[in-house]
Amino acid sequence: MVVPIRLAMRTRAGELTCALFEAGVGDAEIASVIFNPISIFMNRLGRPAGLNAISGLRKRLLAPQVPHASPPASRSLREACRGNVRALDRNRIVTDSLKLLVEVKEARMQKSLVAEFLGTFWLVFGGCGSAVLAAAYPELGIGFVGVAFAFGLTVLTMAYAVGGISGGHFNPAVSLGLTVAGRFPAARLVPYVVAQVVGAIAAAALLYLIASGKAGFELGGFAANGYGDHSPGGYSLLSALLIEVLLTMFFLIIILGSTSSRVPAGFAPLAIGLGLTLIHLVSIPVTNTSVNPARSTGQALFVGGWALQQLWLFWIAPLAGGALGGLVWKFLDDAD
Template sequence: MQKSLVAEFLGTFWLVFGGCGSAVLAAAFPELGIGFVGVAFAFGLTVLTMAFAVGGISGGHFNPAVSVGLAVAGKFPAGRVVPYIAVQVIGAIVAAALLYAVASGKAGFELGGFSANGYGEHSPGGYSLLSALVIEVVLTSFFIFIILGSTSSRVPAGFAPIAIGLALTPIHLISIPVTNTSVNPSLSTGQALFVGGWALQQLWLFWVAPLIGGVLGGLVWKMTGEVASTDATS
């Protein structure tokens, strides 16, 4: 258990530091062309690389919604959900703190949005609370479904991190304009703690929506994916 928790801490740290770091630091140079696409790939690659690195130790969740979704699907012990979520949140906060330390070292530094998630006037595209809720629930549920499907016994072993990392890329491409993309409550928490104010006030949505999505993804897998797996082997 201890090794699994350390792995989850490291994986979540890398996800936040690499993904949000690309948004906060690299995207500040638009002439280099990173933009939404670069940030989306950065998030996908962080998950892909750490899923390969420590997935065999902890399962490579790095996200409270993933832990909840897998538990709902019966693929993860319910008793381990809370410890996993705790270290995921800690990993995200530590990553955000170090990212802040780096970013604030630039002359004239202004915190700005610091890659925090928001809706309404704090949505990158000005999208409403309802839009944010829908996009976060739908995309998180599909993310959980893809994780469960790519790690099932029907799929050749060893390729799941690729599918999972690539899935996170279009998820970001779709939802960055709407919420700046959460689908991960720990990530949202770390960034919101440093932005404060509106980010903390709106943080509830980026716990509620991804967790609902996680539950839905796990339930849909139990109703469809497991049935298909049973049929294929019968």
């Protein structure tokens, strides 16, 4: 797909410029609407051969304007356009160029969804895998502390690895909280959640295949989340609801605060990973720690029965907490 996009950029950009000049569109508008996004995308592709030509045209388009007169470079370009624009199919040019921009946007979205799938997969496989395979290993079990650090490390590592591509949500509650806070477009919320849930289910499936390869394997709780009789410490539904809402809310505040412009760049994954570690240290005895509906869904599908019956709580509570965290941060951010 990259090669056709590059060729389209080389052949269509000048034609579209001519058509828009003839239509009376201003230089600055052409540059900001068309050439800025194309140049940004070409940079991400590795500066193909057409970038220098379009960058030069962009500079000429943005050159200071003399009142009531066009600069020589811009005027000569307009004259050249007027001489050739009649031979162009304006509708085709505009349509093709708009299709190009849509393809660019779709390509970015696809990469973001793949990144969210991989990040959520790693979170579930690393975090729940540590609980299923290593937490109670004879004599060398990592226990609750090890599991808590495993979850924190999965988020920390993947936030650095793919956070620059998708934002590093890996959690429907995080995506919702960011949307409420105005940091994430609502149109992307559902696709992100789908990618996250699919990643969690894929990780749980692979973890099941690995764990079941041990002689005498018993599924047990399979790191699923629960309350009442299925809470590690026997905590009630109300206790589970309160702690999941509260901890997810603070998780969003940590995420939004550490990624704001007020703090040094590059350290957010550390704060977020350590924040998730602390959350697990507090709440594993209560619910096995969810704060992530995708993580809960993947494990519940393989446990079935009680895990599916109680799954509703581990969607409602984290989503409510995420939304509250977004609202709290929005208030703090506006107040400052």
